[in-house]
Amino acid sequence: EAGVTQSPTHLIKTRGQQATLRCSPISGHTSVYWYQQALGLGLQFLLWYDEGEERNRGNFPPRFSGRQFPNYSSELNVNALELEDSALYLCASSGNSDSIKTQYFGPGTRLLVL
Amino acid sequence: ILNVEQSPQSLHVQEGDSTNFTCSFPSSNFYALHWYRWETAKSPEALFVMTLNGDEKKKGRISATLNTKEGYSYLYIKGSQPEDSATYLCALGGNFNKFYFGSGTKLNVKP
Numbered sequence: 001e002a003g004v005t006q007s008p009t010h011l012i013k014t015r016g017q018q019a020t021l022r023c024s025p026i027s028g029h030t031s032v033y034w035y036q037q038a039l040g041l042g043l044q045f046l047l048w049y050d051e052g053e054e055r056n057r058g059n060f061p062p063r064f065s066g067r068q069f070p071n072y073s074s075e076l077n078v079n080a081l082e083l084e085d086s087a088l089y090l091c092a093s094s095g096n097s098d099s100i101k102t103q104y105f106g107p108g109t110r111l112l113v114l
Numbered sequence: 115i116l117n118v119e120q121s122p123q124s125l126h127v128q129e130g131d132s133t134n135f136t137c138s139f140p141s142s143n144f145y146a147l148h149w150y151r152w153e154t155a156k157s158p159e160a161l162f163v164m165t166l167n168g169d170e171k172k173k174g175r176i177s178a179t180l181n182t183k184e185g186y187s188y189l190y191i192k193g194s195q196p197e198d199s200a201t202y203l204c205a206l207g208g209n210f211n212k213f214y215f216g217s218g219t220k221l222n223v224k225p
Contacts, residue, residue: 003157031211041204042217056212090158091156094211100146100165101211 002027004106006091009044012112021076021081021109031055032074033094034066035104038087047091049074081113116140118206120216127194128224134190135219137204141185146207149178149189153200154219161189163207194223 005024013019025032034046045058045067049068063079078085088110092103119138120127127133139147144167152158163200167182175192201220205213 003115033213035215043205043213045212045214050211058212094124098181100163101207102148102163103205103211103213104161104175105150107155107157 004093004104006089006106006109008109009107009112010112012114014095014114015081015083017081017113019078019085019111019113021078021089022073023076023091023093023106023110025091026095026104029093029095029104030071030072031094031096031101032068032091034074034076035090035092036060036087037090037108038084039050043090047076061083065079076109083113086111086113116206116208116214118204118214120202120204120219122219123217124220124222126222126224129194129196131194131223132190132192133194133221134188135202135221137187137189137216139185139187139204139206139214141182141212143208144182144185144206147180147187147211148205148207149187150203150205151200158203161202189219191221194221196223196225198204199223 024027029049048056063083066076068074088108090108092105131172149161150158162178164180169180180187201218203218205215
């Protein structure tokens with residue numbers, strides 16, 4: 001069974017630009033989560049999508065947004081990039097059949113903002 | 115925001131040593147506690163999910179215990195091997211699928 005995949009693995013942008021990160025969940029999973037790990041910090045919850053809708057959002061500004069497509073894949077968009085957005089962005093997915101909602105992670109996209 | 119703390123921050127042990135580390139969390143409104151192993155350049159791997167006070171889970175040489183009343187979980191590794199070197203994360207699962215992660219314990223096992 002294929003795991004969660006993310007693309008690209010690395011992304012370099014300059015301040016003010018927009019970044020788009022992509023995630024494909026495990027087949028059959030309908031929920032997708034996005035996390036940020038900035039240097040020296042733990043994983044911070046960004047967004048949760050389920051069945052195409054945003055269900056929950058972490059403490060991040062509105063320039064962090066995303067969407068979930070009918071095939072349950074997801075995009076994270078970061079507008080007006082700032083230097084402090086440089087981080088590892090992890091995507092995870094979970095399935096509805098799991099009442100505990102264990103999250104399975106992808107390998108991440110490392111974003112560098114210059 | 116729920117505060118999940120892990121200790122120690124890092125740990126260096128010799129091959130064959132047994133080791134353990136701690137995850138502390140608020141004991142009120144407990145739902146589930148997850149442990150992950152995160153090797154460098156790989157995806158975090160789910161190890162255990164624990165839901166009941168007194169839960170004990172085991173996977174090979176790794177085991178975990180849970181005390182929801184006092185708000186802590188221990189992860190034990192028996193006879194550490196170099197391939198156990200990784201960052202071990204705990205996460206408190208709550209309502210609305212939001213996970214609260216600790217900052218992790220980085221384990222380095224020297225051959």
